[in-house]
Amino acid sequence: REGRDWERYAWIKAAAVAGDVDAGRQLIENLRPFVYRRYLDFTAIEGLRDLKGRIDQEVDRKDLADNLKLGPGGIRELEFAVQLAQLIRGGREASLRVSGFLPALAALAASGVVDADTAQQLHGHYGFLRRVENRVQMLRDEQTHSLPTAPTDRLRLALTLGYADLPALQAAIDAVRAEVQVLFAATLDGAGHRPPLDLARGPNSDQAAGGRELSPEPTASVRAAINALLAALPVRRMDTRGRERFERALPLLLQAAAATPAPEAAALGLLRLLHAIAGRPSYLALLAERRGARERLADVFARSGFLADRVIAHPLLLDDLLDARVDAEVLSDAGFSAMLQRALA
Template sequence: LPLPVLDPLQPSAWPVQLRRYRAAASTRLVWRDVNGHDDVDATLRGATALAEDCLQLALAALEQEFAQRHGVVRADDGSAQRLVVFGLGKLGGGELNFSSDIDLVYAYPQAGESDGARPLAAEEYFARLGQRLARLLDETNADGFCHRVDLRLRPFGSAGRVALSFAGMDQYFQREGRDWERYAWIKARTVAGDIAAGEAWLETLRPFVYRRYLDYTALDGLREMKAAITAEVARSDRFDDIKRGPGGIREIEFLAQALQLIRGGREPALRERRLLPALRALVESGQMDAADGATLVEAYRFLRRLENRLQMLRDAQTHRLPADADDRLRIALGLGHADWDALLVALDEQRQCVATEFAALLAPRRGQAAPDALSSYWRVLPGGGDAAVLAEAGFADATGADQSLREFAQSLGVKSLSDAARARLDRVLPALLHAATRSPQPDAALRRVLGLLQAILRRTSYLALLDEQPSALTRLVNVLARSALLSERLVAFPLLLDELLDTRVAGPLPEP
């Protein structure tokens, strides 16, 4: 379809032109999907391209209007600045569903002032421009809407500024960035405005999204988000929601993103915005079994195809199964099933596969549990505890071990831990003690374990790794028990732990 031309002299016509263009292009997407000319991947790409076309057309027209009224905002070198429009979620990933809202975040390169007859500070200039852009796309008129716009993923959410400078964005993510935002910005992509500047800035955000070490703390954020979604589903009785419900689209996305975050800082191939290429990369890197990857790909395509058909019924942003009998039959037959019950059987099978994989990722991966006596001993230190517990566990110098553990419990590093990190330590330390008793040299292992813990306490990602990966914990203790030299090197250079504790590496242990 030819793109509409938005006449700068007729801004009142822009909403009509954009909505009619979107209606025509959407009709074409439906026709090609329903008649089998496009698979679900092509339909998602088409919906994404349509949203980007509308965004870019609308922004270009508004920029001309603002330039005539307020001039342009100049950078320090005198060059004109443009609004930077980041697309998050499925828009950023190039996987937009048929009737989705679009998640946008606005930014601009640097502070300044426009150079027109009615100048505005950069912050106000780009905030007004962004608000006009959202209204031009979002508002409903006689021709419907163009695209629903959601600006709530910006820094500080609805309470935050509509547009921030790159410096303001940097400051926010350095000081305020939260775990869920790491997931949100995995898919971020510049979709309109100054695309080159936006993509360059996204490169600077990479260390926030992908940490340079093995980052099992990503699972904590995932558990919190999943708990919130589960509570929301239960409150609103949305178990028929194929996006947020059990075994739904969101679980596939979260599963892939968590594995990306754990290792993406070390493995660039995992830094994929799109879900299906991300799953392939996880399989190729050994992070996911090939059969599990294939299962998730099949489920994702099934669910996204069903999601599109639900939305194509009435151009509604819905993810819930219909209650109307005619709608149910129409959906079932259109997807190649004999009736609604047959579709439900296929849907339940796919959702069960997803739910099983997701539960396996989030399940606590504890090794052999530390004896209750060791756990109880650690939890009452430094005021309580009895060295006899350590002697019974297998430490030859129980008195010396007891003294070392008391000093460790009273150390500034332990006392300074956050509540979450302390909870991890309370799980990990007894497990380390238990592993030390089963090592070739329990007393030496304990001394070296405590020395290493002091070196890594501020890097809670390592505590998370030991908490989530019992095989890594056991391997660490065995190595420390066997090699004083390697223990010293690890204390001096904790980043070496990434290689030692990589659960995919199964090299021989050093001789004692």
């Protein structure tokens, strides 16, 4: 399980194709626990954000903005969006452990992780960019991902793709890449890079929520619970990455609680939950990254003390409670059986 996040994104595409194929397949199987974690793994979002940041730096350094693969809205962003969904849920859903963009996208759509409209859009954009890339490479039989610079080659490219001239082709490329950028940004949408809490000020500071104003102002009971949480040993023992996740999640959860029918009850329950999951980085990442998850959880905690107690005692329940597909439809007996088989595979 030791390795870098970018290695997980690389191994997700691995396939045994030559040599001792059986040994290759066994190696891939042995690495599966590293690639696909046992629980819903929202730490993969942070890994992808870091990886994409390094790629963007390389794109800027080498002036690759027009690169069909690495540039903004390019093929790599489409691949990352699909791979991220696989890494988050593949540990629990064996059907998602497939290599290749199109098979993976089909599996995500079949399981309901990606809705049909989004899947169709991703499929269309991927096919378009791949066709352009292939025609570019055919021009001079080169392994390249950049549009040609010679006017004659650029016109030939446009004509072979069915466009009257290069401006028409460029407009189509720009439109697709703009939509891909929006889709990819939505994939990484979460808490963003908010300033961290200032835990060094101490739990009894007037700004116990980290120097960041909370709106609305917490009640005395909630503020006392915040102070107790910040002083708790599991929180003070967090490593740097865990502390960053915690610091992002705390104020966002309190904001979500404030919007519920019972804000104090929701806030107190969520603070207890943060104490329970202080040593579980994936759950902290989930709550820091996903607004919808925070809102759903806060609403449940506001409406049911019983459910709140169960989730706090058994955080594993978060995996199912925060699955947006849970209440999308009422499952039949056969559908419920199929869901169990996928989860236990």
